[in-house]
Amino acid sequence: MSKTLLIRILLLIVGIIITIDCAVLMIIGKINFGSVVPFIIGVIFVIHGIYWERIRRFIRHHPLFKRVWYGLWGLFILWLISFMVFVWSLQQQIERSQQPAPTVAAIIVLGSGTVAGKPTPTLAKRLDTAAPLIDAQPNAIVITSGGVGFQRSRSEADIMASYLHETHRIPFERILQEGKSTSTEENLANSQALLAAQGVSITDPIAIVTSDFHTIRAARIARHQGYTHSITIASPTPLSIRYNAWFREYFAFVSGWLFGEY
Incomplete structure (x- = not known):
């Protein structure tokens, strides 16, 4: 040949x-x-x-x-x-990010889209990954973070909280909702007020649960905003979109650097 x-x-x-x-x-x-x-x-x-x-x-x-x-x-x-x-x-x-998480003061689960009032497969993986950590650390503050998407009536944070309650039996009382953000940068920035209201500083150990492909960018944005002891927890990305997600994240990472997110 x-x-x-x-x-x-x-x-x-x-x-x-x-x-x-x-x-x-x-x-x-x-x-x-x-x-x-x-x-x-x-x-x-x-x-x-x-x-x-x-x-x-x-x-x-x-x-x-x-x-x-x-x-x-x-x-x-x-x-x-x-x-x-x-x-x-x-x-x-x-x-x-797949190492066992230490004791943390708060657990922030980042949004990743919903369809027909349900989490997308990618978001469901994040919530499934967060649930055992939430159960294992009953004193940690829990925040679901995500705003109201285009042509949606419920915030992503609300849908995430419902999923954690219905699928993993996590009480609604434990879950704080940050329902205004539209990006990772806003997820973490808007969550700061909720943390402060609960007496948690962004310098305390805080777990950030997100998809595996998103861990680098999430960690850098958190560090840039002052989360000095953030621990990223990686959830697996569904195989059907895994490599496309990695490709897309490459450009998102470059874009974040160009626009000063970190």
Whole structure:
């Protein structure tokens, strides 16, 4: 098998997998940076896999396009290296976040979307991960954090509290609701008033429960806001969206850095 044919087959297989995966996500309503960008990349891979020879012949006769073509591939390789570094760092953070949690003064569960008045699978995993910790630490303050989404009537925090009560038998009296936030930054900022009202300082040990892919960004935002003893607790991401979530989180991490969230 020639090197050219191997490249074409690899591009075609990878492109088809990425395109189908992202198309399915967009069909079910998950239209965001982490689905649209890889979908475009997948389509480009498929086109290159099918028309590789035609593209090579075209750029050979057009020096300007040849430079642009090689430049774009060079940028893609650099981006791929940076993404691999991010994934490695994320895996290290996930391993640290899966260690047994010490005694904490509060447990904050970050929101992640609801559908028809129920937590999404990703959010349900966060709540399922938080429940044993809540049971094991009866003196810890519990906060569910998430606002009212677009075309929703209940806050995410309220739906999260109901899930903890109905699924894990955690009393409503133990759960404080922060129902105004629309981002991780707001989740943690708005929770500070609830903590202060209960006599808990953000310098006390505080557990932040979130999805595994989200642990790096959540930890950095918390540290930037003054949570000096925050402990991130990682919940598993459903396999069907795991790698797309990691991809999307890479761009969210870069965006957070650019906009000064940490």
